Amino acid sequence: MRTDAAEVLDSAIAVLAKDRAASMQVIAARAGISRATLVRLFPTRKLLVQAxxxxxxxxxxxxxxxxxxxxxxxxxxxxxxxxxxxxxxxxxxxxxxxxxxxxxxxxxxxxxxxxxxxxxxxxxxxxxxxxxxxxxxxxxxxxxxxxxxxxxxxxxxxxxxxxxxxxxxxxxxxxxxxx
CATH class of the missing domain: 1.10.357.10 (Tetracycline Repressor, domain 2)
Known part of the structure; x- marks a missing residue:
């Protein structure tokens, strides 16, 4: 399971480029991590987008x-x-x-x-x-x-x-x- 924040950001960038409305659950799934791991790294979608x-x-x-x-x-x-x-x-x-x-x-x-x-x-x-x-x-x-x-x-x-x-x-x- 990928838990490196930089790798997660790279995946999230690609996900949001295709689907601006993607939820944290969708972003996590496409990044190959659990939603809990994503939320641990970035507690809110806004913080994720800002990162x-x-x-x-x-x-x-x-x-x-x-x-x-x-x-x-x-x-x-x-x-x-x-x-x-x-x-x-x-x-x-x-x-x-x-x-x-x-x-x-x-x-x-x-x-x-x-x-x-x-x-x-x-x-x-x-x-x-x-x-x-x-x-x-x-x-x-x-x-x-x-x-x-x-x-x-x-x-x-x-x-x-x-x-x-x-x-x-x-x-x-x-x-x-x-x-």
Missing amino acids: MAEKILDDCDRVLTRTEADSAPMDQVLGVLVAEYTPFAQLWNLVYVDPDVSGLPEASTRAKAIFIRTVKLMERGQKSGLLRHDMPATWLASTFCGLAETAWELTLEGHMGARQAPDFINAILLHGAAA
């Missing part, structure tokens, strides 16, 4: 810190961001829309700061010549997050392999959908 948001925000921070500190060529830096797309997908899928999270000013502030950092990374990509200059960096950052969310959802639903997702995100982000 999920904190994990997602921390994961986004970790990825962005790696990309910001990287002096490698921009294609490699973007490669790190794209390879680590999952927390950005979860940010858009859960943090921005869940009322238990969106009502928390600190989560909202952190989410906005993460998005601004993502925009700065896209501006860096534009300055390097890797990314298009004819679109605002905000559009490119939003596009990345939207592509990440789509890839993550398709992976969860079994329509795409987990190893395919970064390649697909990268292809669309860098080359669009043109033939």
Whole structure:
């Protein structure tokens, strides 16, 4: 039986991405633990959702810190961001829309700061010549997050392999959908 809080959070994130109304019982069952274990780790659904948001925000921070500190060529830096797309997908899928999270000013502030950092990374990509200059960096950052969310959802639903997702995100982000 899995009782590690981080593993439970990962499972819960995937459950709520598919079913926003999932009960604690459903979340526990899909995480492979008892409801009692889930409640021991997270006494209420609201606390569970808040812990999920904190994990997602921390994961986004970790990825962005790696990309910001990287002096490698921009294609490699973007490669790190794209390879680590999952927390950005979860940010858009859960943090921005869940009322238990969106009502928390600190989560909202952190989410906005993460998005601004993502925009700065896209501006860096534009300055390097890797990314298009004819679109605002905000559009490119939003596009990345939207592509990440789509890839993550398709992976969860079994329509795409987990190893395919970064390649697909990268292809669309860098080359669009043109033939």
